[in-house]
Amino acid sequence: MASSSGPLNEELQCSICLDVFTDPVTTPCGHNFCRTCLNKCWTNTQTCFCPLCKEKFSRRPDLKINTTLREVVQHFKEKLNLGRSEVLCDICDGRKQKAVKSCLMCQSYYCETHLEPHHRVPSLKKHTLINAVENLEDYICQKHERPLELFFTDYRLPYENCN
Structure with missing residues:
Protein backbone atom coordinates (compact mmCIF):
# COMPACT_ATOMS: atom_id res chain seq x y z
CA MET A 1 0.00 0.00 0.00
CA LEU A 82 -11.79 -0.87 -6.71
CA GLY A 83 -12.09 -3.35 -9.54
CA ARG A 84 -9.15 -5.42 -8.28
CA SER A 85 -10.61 -8.49 -6.67
CA GLU A 86 -8.00 -10.23 -4.57
CA VAL A 87 -10.40 -13.10 -3.94
CA LEU A 88 -9.75 -16.34 -5.80
CA CYS A 89 -12.26 -18.91 -6.99
CA ASP A 90 -12.87 -21.72 -4.49
CA ILE A 91 -13.61 -24.25 -7.26
CA CYS A 92 -10.64 -23.79 -9.61
CA ASP A 93 -8.03 -26.55 -9.60
CA GLY A 94 -4.41 -25.71 -10.29
CA ARG A 95 -4.02 -22.06 -11.20
CA LYS A 96 -6.88 -20.27 -9.44
CA GLN A 97 -8.78 -17.57 -11.31
CA LYS A 98 -9.97 -14.34 -9.74
CA ALA A 99 -13.47 -14.58 -8.29
CA VAL A 100 -16.12 -12.34 -9.85
CA LYS A 101 -19.00 -13.24 -7.52
CA SER A 102 -19.57 -14.52 -4.02
CA CYS A 103 -22.58 -16.70 -3.26
CA LEU A 104 -24.08 -16.00 0.15
CA MET A 105 -25.94 -19.31 0.22
CA CYS A 106 -22.96 -21.48 -0.72
CA GLN A 107 -20.58 -19.16 1.13
CA SER A 108 -18.12 -19.59 -1.74
CA TYR A 109 -16.27 -17.53 -4.33
CA TYR A 110 -16.66 -18.17 -8.07
CA CYS A 111 -14.77 -17.21 -11.22
CA GLU A 112 -16.82 -16.52 -14.37
CA THR A 113 -16.54 -20.17 -15.51
CA HIS A 114 -17.59 -21.78 -12.23
CA LEU A 115 -20.37 -19.25 -11.68
CA GLU A 116 -22.24 -20.59 -14.73
CA PRO A 117 -24.34 -23.22 -12.84
CA HIS A 118 -25.76 -20.39 -10.69
CA HIS A 119 -27.20 -18.90 -13.91
CA ARG A 120 -28.50 -22.22 -15.27
CA VAL A 121 -29.57 -24.61 -12.46
CA PRO A 122 -33.03 -23.66 -11.10
CA SER A 123 -32.20 -24.28 -7.42
CA LEU A 124 -28.94 -22.30 -7.71
CA LYS A 125 -30.70 -19.41 -9.47
CA LYS A 126 -32.40 -18.65 -6.15
CA HIS A 127 -29.05 -18.07 -4.41
CA THR A 128 -27.95 -14.56 -3.54
CA LEU A 129 -24.89 -13.47 -5.53
CA ILE A 130 -22.84 -10.38 -4.74
CA ASN A 131 -19.64 -8.96 -6.21
CA ALA A 132 -16.62 -10.84 -4.92
CA VAL A 133 -15.67 -9.52 -1.49
CA GLU A 134 -12.78 -10.54 0.73
CA ASN A 135 -14.86 -10.52 3.91
CA LEU A 136 -17.76 -12.78 2.97
CA GLU A 137 -18.41 -13.51 6.67
CA ASP A 138 -19.55 -9.88 7.09
CA TYR A 139 -22.56 -10.70 4.91
CA ILE A 140 -23.52 -13.84 6.84
CA CYS A 141 -25.42 -13.87 10.14
CA GLN A 142 -23.05 -15.55 12.59
CA LYS A 143 -25.92 -16.79 14.74
CA HIS A 144 -28.02 -18.34 11.97
CA GLU A 145 -25.28 -18.98 9.38
CA ARG A 146 -27.50 -17.48 6.67
CA PRO A 147 -27.22 -14.36 4.49
CA LEU A 148 -28.15 -11.14 6.23
CA GLU A 149 -31.62 -9.96 5.25
CA LEU A 150 -33.69 -6.88 5.87
CA PHE A 151 -37.15 -7.29 7.28
CA PHE A 152 -39.86 -4.68 7.37
CA THR A 153 -42.87 -4.92 9.59
CA ASP A 154 -45.97 -2.82 9.17
CA TYR A 155 -47.08 -1.93 12.66
CA ARG A 156 -50.67 -0.79 13.07
CA LEU A 157 -51.89 0.62 16.30
CA PRO A 158 -55.13 -0.87 17.58
CA TYR A 159 -57.88 1.69 17.75
CA GLU A 160 -60.70 1.29 20.16
CA ASN A 161 -64.22 1.71 18.91
CA CYS A 162 -63.20 1.55 15.24
CA ASN A 163 -65.69 0.09 12.81
Missing part, protein backbone atom coordinates in the same frame (compact mmCIF):
# COMPACT_ATOMS: atom_id res chain seq x y z
CA ALA A 2 2.93 2.32 0.64
CA SER A 3 3.64 2.44 -3.08
CA SER A 4 0.51 4.46 -3.79
CA SER A 5 1.25 8.14 -3.98
CA GLY A 6 -0.59 11.40 -3.61
CA PRO A 7 -1.39 13.91 -0.89
CA LEU A 8 -4.25 11.88 0.60
CA ASN A 9 -1.99 8.87 1.05
CA GLU A 10 0.49 11.01 3.00
CA GLU A 11 -2.27 12.20 5.34
CA LEU A 12 -3.31 8.60 5.97
CA GLN A 13 0.23 7.35 6.52
CA CYS A 14 1.71 6.27 9.85
CA SER A 15 4.98 8.11 10.46
CA ILE A 16 6.46 5.00 12.09
CA CYS A 17 5.84 2.25 9.49
CA LEU A 18 5.31 4.69 6.58
CA ASP A 19 2.28 2.71 5.40
CA VAL A 20 -1.45 3.51 5.40
CA PHE A 21 -2.80 3.32 8.97
CA THR A 22 -3.93 0.03 10.45
CA ASP A 23 -6.11 0.46 13.57
CA PRO A 24 -5.19 4.15 13.89
CA VAL A 25 -4.93 5.56 17.43
CA THR A 26 -4.45 9.16 18.55
CA THR A 27 -1.99 10.24 21.25
CA PRO A 28 -2.96 12.92 23.82
CA CYS A 29 -0.94 15.44 21.74
CA GLY A 30 -3.18 14.71 18.72
CA HIS A 31 -0.84 12.67 16.50
CA ASN A 32 -2.00 9.45 14.86
CA PHE A 33 -0.18 6.11 14.57
CA CYS A 34 -0.99 2.46 13.91
CA ARG A 35 -1.85 0.82 17.22
CA THR A 36 0.79 -1.89 16.82
CA CYS A 37 3.49 0.60 15.74
CA LEU A 38 2.91 2.78 18.80
CA ASN A 39 2.75 -0.20 21.16
CA LYS A 40 6.09 -1.44 19.78
CA CYS A 41 7.62 2.01 20.38
CA TRP A 42 6.43 1.94 23.98
CA THR A 43 7.48 -1.66 24.72
CA ASN A 44 10.32 -1.93 27.26
CA THR A 45 10.40 1.80 27.99
CA GLN A 46 9.89 3.68 31.25
CA THR A 47 8.69 6.93 29.67
CA CYS A 48 6.06 7.06 26.95
CA PHE A 49 6.34 9.90 24.46
CA CYS A 50 4.95 10.84 21.07
CA PRO A 51 7.28 9.51 18.35
CA LEU A 52 6.51 12.60 16.23
CA CYS A 53 6.69 15.62 18.56
CA LYS A 54 8.48 13.88 21.48
CA GLU A 55 5.91 15.11 24.06
CA LYS A 56 6.28 12.99 27.21
CA PHE A 57 3.27 11.49 28.96
CA SER A 58 3.20 11.09 32.75
CA ARG A 59 1.71 7.63 32.34
CA ARG A 60 1.10 5.32 29.41
CA PRO A 61 -2.08 6.61 27.71
CA ASP A 62 -5.00 4.27 27.14
CA LEU A 63 -5.18 3.97 23.36
CA LYS A 64 -8.51 3.75 21.63
CA ILE A 65 -9.09 3.33 17.91
CA ASN A 66 -9.69 6.64 16.11
CA THR A 67 -12.93 5.46 14.48
CA THR A 68 -13.31 8.43 12.13
CA LEU A 69 -9.79 8.06 10.80
CA ARG A 70 -10.25 4.28 10.54
CA GLU A 71 -13.35 4.78 8.36
CA VAL A 72 -11.53 7.28 6.13
CA VAL A 73 -8.61 4.85 5.76
CA GLN A 74 -11.00 1.98 4.98
CA HIS A 75 -12.75 4.10 2.32
CA PHE A 76 -9.36 5.06 0.85
CA LYS A 77 -8.22 1.41 0.71
CA GLU A 78 -11.49 0.37 -0.94
CA LYS A 79 -11.07 3.07 -3.60
CA LEU A 80 -7.50 1.89 -4.26
CA ASN A 81 -8.67 -1.71 -4.68
Whole structure:
Protein backbone atom coordinates (compact mmCIF):
# COMPACT_ATOMS: atom_id res chain seq x y z
CA MET A 1 0.00 0.00 0.00
CA ALA A 2 2.93 2.32 0.64
CA SER A 3 3.64 2.44 -3.08
CA SER A 4 0.51 4.46 -3.79
CA SER A 5 1.25 8.14 -3.98
CA GLY A 6 -0.59 11.40 -3.61
CA PRO A 7 -1.39 13.91 -0.89
CA LEU A 8 -4.25 11.88 0.60
CA ASN A 9 -1.99 8.87 1.05
CA GLU A 10 0.49 11.01 3.00
CA GLU A 11 -2.27 12.20 5.34
CA LEU A 12 -3.31 8.60 5.97
CA GLN A 13 0.23 7.35 6.52
CA CYS A 14 1.71 6.27 9.85
CA SER A 15 4.98 8.11 10.46
CA ILE A 16 6.46 5.00 12.09
CA CYS A 17 5.84 2.25 9.49
CA LEU A 18 5.31 4.69 6.58
CA ASP A 19 2.28 2.71 5.40
CA VAL A 20 -1.45 3.51 5.40
CA PHE A 21 -2.80 3.32 8.97
CA THR A 22 -3.93 0.03 10.45
CA ASP A 23 -6.11 0.46 13.57
CA PRO A 24 -5.19 4.15 13.89
CA VAL A 25 -4.93 5.56 17.43
CA THR A 26 -4.45 9.16 18.55
CA THR A 27 -1.99 10.24 21.25
CA PRO A 28 -2.96 12.92 23.82
CA CYS A 29 -0.94 15.44 21.74
CA GLY A 30 -3.18 14.71 18.72
CA HIS A 31 -0.84 12.67 16.50
CA ASN A 32 -2.00 9.45 14.86
CA PHE A 33 -0.18 6.11 14.57
CA CYS A 34 -0.99 2.46 13.91
CA ARG A 35 -1.85 0.82 17.22
CA THR A 36 0.79 -1.89 16.82
CA CYS A 37 3.49 0.60 15.74
CA LEU A 38 2.91 2.78 18.80
CA ASN A 39 2.75 -0.20 21.16
CA LYS A 40 6.09 -1.44 19.78
CA CYS A 41 7.62 2.01 20.38
CA TRP A 42 6.43 1.94 23.98
CA THR A 43 7.48 -1.66 24.72
CA ASN A 44 10.32 -1.93 27.26
CA THR A 45 10.40 1.80 27.99
CA GLN A 46 9.89 3.68 31.25
CA THR A 47 8.69 6.93 29.67
CA CYS A 48 6.06 7.06 26.95
CA PHE A 49 6.34 9.90 24.46
CA CYS A 50 4.95 10.84 21.07
CA PRO A 51 7.28 9.51 18.35
CA LEU A 52 6.51 12.60 16.23
CA CYS A 53 6.69 15.62 18.56
CA LYS A 54 8.48 13.88 21.48
CA GLU A 55 5.91 15.11 24.06
CA LYS A 56 6.28 12.99 27.21
CA PHE A 57 3.27 11.49 28.96
CA SER A 58 3.20 11.09 32.75
CA ARG A 59 1.71 7.63 32.34
CA ARG A 60 1.10 5.32 29.41
CA PRO A 61 -2.08 6.61 27.71
CA ASP A 62 -5.00 4.27 27.14
CA LEU A 63 -5.18 3.97 23.36
CA LYS A 64 -8.51 3.75 21.63
CA ILE A 65 -9.09 3.33 17.91
CA ASN A 66 -9.69 6.64 16.11
CA THR A 67 -12.93 5.46 14.48
CA THR A 68 -13.31 8.43 12.13
CA LEU A 69 -9.79 8.06 10.80
CA ARG A 70 -10.25 4.28 10.54
CA GLU A 71 -13.35 4.78 8.36
CA VAL A 72 -11.53 7.28 6.13
CA VAL A 73 -8.61 4.85 5.76
CA GLN A 74 -11.00 1.98 4.98
CA HIS A 75 -12.75 4.10 2.32
CA PHE A 76 -9.36 5.06 0.85
CA LYS A 77 -8.22 1.41 0.71
CA GLU A 78 -11.49 0.37 -0.94
CA LYS A 79 -11.07 3.07 -3.60
CA LEU A 80 -7.50 1.89 -4.26
CA ASN A 81 -8.67 -1.71 -4.68
CA LEU A 82 -11.79 -0.87 -6.71
CA GLY A 83 -12.09 -3.35 -9.54
CA ARG A 84 -9.15 -5.42 -8.28
CA SER A 85 -10.61 -8.49 -6.67
CA GLU A 86 -8.00 -10.23 -4.57
CA VAL A 87 -10.40 -13.10 -3.94
CA LEU A 88 -9.75 -16.34 -5.80
CA CYS A 89 -12.26 -18.91 -6.99
CA ASP A 90 -12.87 -21.72 -4.49
CA ILE A 91 -13.61 -24.25 -7.26
CA CYS A 92 -10.64 -23.79 -9.61
CA ASP A 93 -8.03 -26.55 -9.60
CA GLY A 94 -4.41 -25.71 -10.29
CA ARG A 95 -4.02 -22.06 -11.20
CA LYS A 96 -6.88 -20.27 -9.44
CA GLN A 97 -8.78 -17.57 -11.31
CA LYS A 98 -9.97 -14.34 -9.74
CA ALA A 99 -13.47 -14.58 -8.29
CA VAL A 100 -16.12 -12.34 -9.85
CA LYS A 101 -19.00 -13.24 -7.52
CA SER A 102 -19.57 -14.52 -4.02
CA CYS A 103 -22.58 -16.70 -3.26
CA LEU A 104 -24.08 -16.00 0.15
CA MET A 105 -25.94 -19.31 0.22
CA CYS A 106 -22.96 -21.48 -0.72
CA GLN A 107 -20.58 -19.16 1.13
CA SER A 108 -18.12 -19.59 -1.74
CA TYR A 109 -16.27 -17.53 -4.33
CA TYR A 110 -16.66 -18.17 -8.07
CA CYS A 111 -14.77 -17.21 -11.22
CA GLU A 112 -16.82 -16.52 -14.37
CA THR A 113 -16.54 -20.17 -15.51
CA HIS A 114 -17.59 -21.78 -12.23
CA LEU A 115 -20.37 -19.25 -11.68
CA GLU A 116 -22.24 -20.59 -14.73
CA PRO A 117 -24.34 -23.22 -12.84
CA HIS A 118 -25.76 -20.39 -10.69
CA HIS A 119 -27.20 -18.90 -13.91
CA ARG A 120 -28.50 -22.22 -15.27
CA VAL A 121 -29.57 -24.61 -12.46
CA PRO A 122 -33.03 -23.66 -11.10
CA SER A 123 -32.20 -24.28 -7.42
CA LEU A 124 -28.94 -22.30 -7.71
CA LYS A 125 -30.70 -19.41 -9.47
CA LYS A 126 -32.40 -18.65 -6.15
CA HIS A 127 -29.05 -18.07 -4.41
CA THR A 128 -27.95 -14.56 -3.54
CA LEU A 129 -24.89 -13.47 -5.53
CA ILE A 130 -22.84 -10.38 -4.74
CA ASN A 131 -19.64 -8.96 -6.21
CA ALA A 132 -16.62 -10.84 -4.92
CA VAL A 133 -15.67 -9.52 -1.49
CA GLU A 134 -12.78 -10.54 0.73
CA ASN A 135 -14.86 -10.52 3.91
CA LEU A 136 -17.76 -12.78 2.97
CA GLU A 137 -18.41 -13.51 6.67
CA ASP A 138 -19.55 -9.88 7.09
CA TYR A 139 -22.56 -10.70 4.91
CA ILE A 140 -23.52 -13.84 6.84
CA CYS A 141 -25.42 -13.87 10.14
CA GLN A 142 -23.05 -15.55 12.59
CA LYS A 143 -25.92 -16.79 14.74
CA HIS A 144 -28.02 -18.34 11.97
CA GLU A 145 -25.28 -18.98 9.38
CA ARG A 146 -27.50 -17.48 6.67
CA PRO A 147 -27.22 -14.36 4.49
CA LEU A 148 -28.15 -11.14 6.23
CA GLU A 149 -31.62 -9.96 5.25
CA LEU A 150 -33.69 -6.88 5.87
CA PHE A 151 -37.15 -7.29 7.28
CA PHE A 152 -39.86 -4.68 7.37
CA THR A 153 -42.87 -4.92 9.59
CA ASP A 154 -45.97 -2.82 9.17
CA TYR A 155 -47.08 -1.93 12.66
CA ARG A 156 -50.67 -0.79 13.07
CA LEU A 157 -51.89 0.62 16.30
CA PRO A 158 -55.13 -0.87 17.58
CA TYR A 159 -57.88 1.69 17.75
CA GLU A 160 -60.70 1.29 20.16
CA ASN A 161 -64.22 1.71 18.91
CA CYS A 162 -63.20 1.55 15.24
CA ASN A 163 -65.69 0.09 12.81
